[in-house]
Amino acid sequence: MSAQEKYIALTQTKGKADPSTLYAIFDQLDPIKPEQLLGEWSGGFFDTGHPIANTLNEIKWVEKVFKTVDLVDPVIVERDGKRVSWGQWGIASLKEMVHRGKVSTTMIYDDRPVFDHFRSVNDNLVAGIMEGRELAKDGDFFFYLKR
Secondary structure, three states: OOOOHHHHHHHHOOOOOOOHHHHHHHOOEEOHHHHHOEEEEEEEOOOOOHHHHHHHHHEEEEEEEEEEEEEEEEEOOOOOOOEEEEOOOEEEEEEEEEOEEEEEEEEEEEOEEEEEEEEEEEEEEEEEEEEEEEHHOOOOOEEEEEE
């Protein structure tokens, strides 16, 4: 089974996910260019016990919107049946950076010491790892984006 197939299977699995398994698969995935992320992507995440999952559930996070490489709305939530910017985490931009040994796209939050690192699963699915000083005590947060 390829890394892509394993990742897709994990996105369809309910219950706890093991971070070491997610790291191992993420490391095998191909890099993604910033331009490949442009557009709207629905969001999901793995249940690793990370506390940020509770926040995303509470605010009803549904997607990220990559308007340009320099203008990303990282937290779109659902309110009254509409998708709107949450606004609490500001905006972000995309840059190519080295993460876990590969150059790939990283989203840099303008107002927070947080980075989202991306790898390609296929044209319609992207793997993500959120890391940063604010999250350090709880470890990395694993999420995915679907077109």
